[in-house]
Amino acid sequence: MEGKVNTDKVFQGERLKEAREARGYTIRELTEKIELNNHQTLSKYENGKAIPPAEVLYKIMNTLDFPFNYFFEKENYDDMNNIVFFRSKASTTAKLKKMHEIKIEWVIRIFNYLESIVDFPQSDLPQIEEKEPSFFKPRDFEEIEEIALNMRKRWNLSNGPITDLTHLFEKHGIVVSTIDSNDYYVDACSKWVGNRLFILVGNEKASPSKIKFTLAHELGHYLLHHNITKEEFNTKNIYKRMEEEANHFASAFLLPAEVFSTELVTHTMDYYLLLKRRWQVSIQAMIYRSKELNLINDYQASYLWKQISKRGWRTKEPYDDVLLKERPILLKEAIELINTHNVKTKVELRDEAKLSADDIEAIATLPQGYFSQYTGKDNVIFFKKNYSS
Structure with missing residues (x-):
């Protein structure tokens, strides 16, 4: 040694x-x-x-x-062998994926530590039965539509727009964290422990509508691909199909067929802009949804996509700056609750979480410098007992 x-x-x-x-x-x-x-x-x-x-x-x-x-x-490193789902560009490197795999593991560790002190909302996701590994079977889109609709019913949602999906997820026990990874290759990754879903949004600077779709996409993976094997996950054509299914789930969950179909009364770009303000979903996602539901034909879809490209909206759409910027608060509120009630000092929280202050602040969406605002020293100067102003 x-x-x-x-x-x-x-x-x-x-x-x-x-x-x-x-x-x-x-x-x-x-x-x-x-x-x-x-x-x-x-x-x-x-x-x-x-x-x-x-x-x-x-x-x-x-x-x-x-x-x-x-x-x-x-630590129990065996758990890190579980599948982590990624919503990312095809060019994403193995190194970058590994960085996000580790960081979502940190989210789980911080959650487990805080859960030993506070009560979090119970996960209200269906408990998916663990099955023996079997060959991947593609889901038909009608089945996915039904699963999305049933998820809305489970959470007592109407068939209208979801204003703050992040808050809805946290209310029902899904743990969401966002980090600024300074890259645009990984939109998010997700992992579950039992029926507790953890989602790490890898690009918090993305538009609110894109983040909303990404969150719904990751929920789709939990509901549709719970028993996937690593071998299947790493098979290119199966992975591609799973991404298509998760995208379809996200569309169906955010834009329920019955209501969205009745509201799409015309197919002009100006009208899609109006619907974006109402549904808080990107125009591109609504065009995909319109085509999925056969509300527009191939010619109309092609024309709309050309308009998207012509106007330079592939990467940034109108109203991206005015839609609600959703922010997770679950981990942040837990840490602040523990500290303000003097259960743990900031120094104790930082040390017992066993990560750097910067990492904890990023994962829990705490203000930068939160842990440096306290020195850990007791007061040595006090007012005189008989002092009055």
């Missing part, structure tokens, strides 16, 4: 690997950053074949921005 850290806990090499991958470093890149002689030494640290000396560990902590106790906490 190389060196020894003065601690009763054992250094966890898996945590070092996770921290490195979360920051997007290769082994060689991190080796250079912390000025190790060779990358094989870092590999030994990650594989548990060596323990970093104290001075090396401090370099790792400072470079990767992780607290000391992060590297000494044993």
